[in-house]
Amino acid sequence: MSMTAGLGFKLEHLDEALTARNPGLWFEVHAENYMVDGGPRLRALVALAERFPISLHGVGLSLASVEPPAPEHLRRLRALTDRIRPAAVSDHLAWQKWEGAHHSDFLPFPRTRQALDITAGNVSRVQDALGRAIMVENPSLYVDLPGHEMDEATFLAELARRTGCGLLVDVNNIYVSASNLRFSAEARVDAIPAEIVGEIHLAGHRPDPDPASGLLIDSHDAPISDPVWLLYERLIGRTGVRPTLIERDDDIPPFPELMLERDRAHRLLAERESVDA
Amino acid sequence: MLEAADFQQAFGAMLAAPDTVADSAIRRALTIHRNTASKAARDALFANFPVVAALVGEDAFAACASSYVDAVPPAEARLCLYGDRFAAFVDAWAAFAEAPYLGAVGSVERLVVEALFAADAPLLDPAVLANGIDPEAVLQRHPASRTAKTLAPAASLWLAHQPDAPEDALESIVWQPELILVTRPEDAIEVRVIDVPTRAFLAGTTLVDAAERAAGEGGDVAEIFASLLGAGAFAAQDQQGELQ
Numbered sequence: 001m002s003m004t005a006g007l008g009f010k011l012e013h014l015d016e017a018l019t020a021r022n023p024g025l026w027f028e029v030h031a032e033n034y035m036v037d038g039g040p041r042l043r044a045l046v047a048l049a050e051r052f053p054i055s056l057h058g059v060g061l062s063l064a065s066v067e068p069p070a071p072e073h074l075r076r077l078r079a080l081t082d083r084i085r086p087a088a089v090s091d092h093l094a095w096q097k098w099e100g101a102h103h104s105d106f107l108p109f110p111r112t113r114q115a116l117d118i119t120a121g122n123v124s125r126v127q128d129a130l131g132r133a134i135m136v137e138n139p140s141l142y143v144d145l146p147g148h149e150m151d152e153a154t155f156l157a158e159l160a161r162r163t164g165c166g167l168l169v170d171v172n173n174i175y176v177s178a179s180n181l182r183f184s185a186e187a188r189v190d191a192i193p194a195e196i197v198g199e200i201h202l203a204g205h206r207p208d209p210d211p212a213s214g215l216l217i218d219s220h221d222a223p224i225s226d227p228v229w230l231l232y233e234r235l236i237g238r239t240g241v242r243p244t245l246i247e248r249d250d251d252i253p254p255f256p257e258l259m260l261e262r263d264r265a266h267r268l269l270a271e272r273e274s275v276d277a
Numbered sequence: 278m279l280e281a282a283d284f285q286q287a288f289g290a291m292l293a294a295p296d297t298v299a300d301s302a303i304r305r306a307l308t309i310h311r312n313t314a315s316k317a318a319r320d321a322l323f324a325n326f327p328v329v330a331a332l333v334g335e336d337a338f339a340a341c342a343s344s345y346v347d348a349v350p351p352a353e354a355r356l357c358l359y360g361d362r363f364a365a366f367v368d369a370w371a372a373f374a375e376a377p378y379l380g381a382v383g384s385v386e387r388l389v390v391e392a393l394f395a396a397d398a399p400l401l402d403p404a405v406l407a408n409g410i411d412p413e414a415v416l417q418r419h420p421a422s423r424t425a426k427t428l429a430p431a432a433s434l435w436l437a438h439q440p441d442a443p444e445d446a447l448e449s450i451v452w453q454p455e456l457i458l459v460t461r462p463e464d465a466i467e468v469r470v471i472d473v474p475t476r477a478f479l480a481g482t483t484l485v486d487a488a489e490r491a492a493g494e495g496g497d498v499a500e501i502f503a504s505l506l507g508a509g510a511f512a513a514q515d516q517q518g519e520l521q
Contacts, residue, residue, distance in 0.1 A: 032354040037420070038397035040464040041357075060354020066282040073353070098289030101350040104317035105310045107288065115281050143306035147284075213305045217313075250320075 003053050003087060003243040005265035007258055014044050016255040018051060024266055026053040026087065028245050032060045034084075035076040042083075049084045055199065055245070056081065057168075058091035060102065063122045063136065064109050065095040074129040081130055088199055088243070090135040090168045091126075093119065093156065106139040110147030111155045116162075123163040135198045136160075137168035140205075140218035141177040152177075153191035166198035171232045172224070172247075176205050176216045189231055194239040202232055202265060203247040221250035224261060233268060240276050241269045318346040321356035322363060326386045328438045329367060329379055341370045358394060360387065378429030385431045388423040388459045389466050395421035400462060401511035406503060410514075412485040419512045421461035424471075424479055432457040432470045462509030469508065475501050479510065 004024025009017060017027065027048055034045050034056075048054065058077065061069050081089060094106030109115055127133055136159060138152060150158070156167055169192055178185035204222030208215040224246070236242065244265045248258060288307075291298050295307035322342040323330055330338040345366045351359050364387050367373060368380025398420050432455050437446035458471045458479070471479075474496020481487025488498045505511065 033357050035355055036357065036394035039392075039394045039421070039461065041393070043397075043464070058354075062354075066285055070353075095285060096354070098285065098292070100352060102353050103289075103292065103310070103314045104351060104354070104356060105313040107285075107292075107310060108306075109281065109284060109288075112281065118281055142309050143302050208305070208309065210305065210308075213302075215305065215309065217309055 002241075004241065004269045005244045005246065005262045006053075006055065007262050008245065008247050008249065009045075009048060010252055011041060011044060012252075013255045013258075014048070017048060020259070022259065022263065022266065024269070025262070026055065026243060028055040028057050028247075031056040031058045031077060031080060031089070035073075035080050045084060049086070053087035053243075054084050055088040055090065055243070056084065056086040057245075058089070059104070060096065061091040061122070061126055062094070062096040062102075063091055063126070064093060064115060064119045065097045065122065066118055067097050068122055068125055069129075074126065077126075078130055081132070088135060089130060089132065090137055090199065092137045092139050093152075093159075094139045108139070108141055108143065108145055110145050110149070111152065112147065112149045116150075116155060116158060120159055120162045123159065123165050127163065127165065133164050133166060135166040135168040137170050137201065138173050138177075140170075140173040140180075142180050142215055142217075144181045151191075153188060153193075157193050157196070160193070160196045167192065167196050168199045168201060169197050169235060170201035170203070170247075171235060172201065172203040172205055172228050173218055175225070175228050175231055176218045179216045185227075185231055186234065189235050190238070192235065192238070197235075197239045197242055200232065200235065200239075200242050200244040201247050202228060202244060202261075219250065220247055229264075232265070236269065236272050241273050244269060315343060315346050317356060318351050318359060319343055321351075321359040322346075325357075325360045325390050326363060326367075326383055328386055328435050329383050331438055332376065332379060332382065332434070333373065337372060341367060341372070344370075358390065360390070363387070378431060378434065381427035381429040381431035382434050384425060384427060385435045385457060385459070385468065388425060388457070389435075389468065392421040392423055392459045392461045392466055395461065399513040400509045401506060401513050403503065403506040406499075406506070410484055412488075413483050414514055416481060416484050416487055417512045417514060418479070419460065419509055421459075422510045423459040424476065425457045425459075426454065426476075427457060428454050430455050430470075432468050435468055458505075458508060458510065460509040462507075467508055472496070475505065478502065478505065 003026045006026035006028055009027040009029050034042055092106045096103045174188050175185050202224045203220045204224055205216045206219045208217055246261045292307050295304050298304040319342045345363055349362050364380050364383030367383045373379050430450050433450045456471045456476045458469050460467045474491045474494040477494045478487045478491035478501045481490050491498050491501050
């Protein structure tokens with residue numbers, strides 16, 4: 001069976017992951033955690049990659065930065081893709097670099113035609129360095145910046161048309177952004193060009209600890225919420241079966257508990273497959 | 278239209294000081310982005326300096342780590358390697374003045390991180406002791422091997438906080454400077470306290486040079502070499518004595 005629902009791989013789950021036999025299972029890792037010279041963690045990923053498809057999810061390419069990705073970063077990512085032979089490589093529609101510092105979150109920007117040129121240039125640089133297409137993920141947004149010349153769905157579709165990249169659709173990020181910026185999550189999901197969606201992310205969120213803001217925060221530390229599951233069904237109703245990740249990066253529960261959420265996504269995809277067939 | 282470069286410059290400056298921004302919606306968004314990034318960097322310090330964290334407690338460590346993140350933010354996305362100056366920062370952190378050994382423990386933890394992610398290389402096989410080794414061949418340190426000297430018994434403190442430490446490990450520590458060897462034989466990190474002759478042996482470029490240095494410090498050369506081979510301090514050699 002091809003890739004259905006996958007899990008973010010955590011080193012403490014290595015033994016359980018290696019012995020899991022759930023159909024369609026795959027794993028995703030943050031690429032940067034393994035862009036190292038050697039050692040046991042890299043060997044653990046190599047062992048995992050011998051049994052399961054792996055998706056390398058970057059959190060550091062800073063694709064929307066005016067400063068292009070560092071050659072050393074690209075060299076290390078290429079070395080990792082050569083070694084792991086991942087099923088997919090992805091990163092975010094955001095920027096992270098400022099005055100020599102790396103900001104470990106995904107910063108927003110006005111979606112101008114110039115920003116599209118910059119981002120397309122960076123995506124092309126990455127794809128040239130890797131010798132393969134990548135996927136670009138929609139981020140969580142917390143403020144409606146002035147100066148946009150196009151909406152996010154249009155920006156991403158145009159980015160894909162220019163560079164040949166695919167889309168990684170994070171349904172939780174759409175839900176969080178729609179709630180924070182007061183637009184329709186359903187309309188945003190319906191605006192996604194289904195044919196270029198290569199992967200889907202599902203994660204949990206939390207209300208801002210400052211209740212005055214009324215914002216939701218993309219925290220990856222909670223189970224996936226019911227409205228996000230509903231949006232997900234709406235999305236795969238249009239895209240058909242796509243590899244779907246259960247993304248959990250904090251307050252990580254035991255492996256079997258994560259696998260229950262994974263199996264829920266797997267069942268929805270299996271139902272979808274039977275409808276399409 | 279605001280140029281992308283100007284926007285990123287202005288946004289970055291606001292991110293460094295969100296409280297100075299008048300617009301409340303932008304201020305809160307900046308604060309959320311700043312909190313998310315700071316938490317990721319702080320979590321990386323907790324992961325990379327667990328013994329310092331255990332020694333001072335979670336809250337005290339978080340305060341020091343947050344200040345470090347502001348002072349020395351990550352320069353790149355590989356947070357698994359973050360914290361190369363944290364030991365010195367801990368050493369200078371006023372709230373830890375009563376525990377002057379913390380910086381030394383931090384420096385051991387930094388060596389452990391370096392060793393954990395260093396390049397792979399076959400170990401020099403202890404069978405060379407029986408089969409013979411060219412005494413003039415270059416003795417190549419394994420890429421994961423690190424040595425240090427600390428003024429406090431930092432390696433002993435580190436060892437006392439490992440899961441397999443004996444119950445009386447902390448009480449039995451002798452308060453003295455330590456020479457430390459960190460290695461990665463197989464998949465696990467090993468930290469050990471070494472003596473002066475062993476440190477002298479490790480400074481040798483060839484086996485004959487190493488032996489002379491260790492003997493000069495009064496060491497038992499055969500015993501030292503066997504011990505270091507067991508620790509995984511050396512990489513295998515090819516015919517040219519090069520790292521394989």
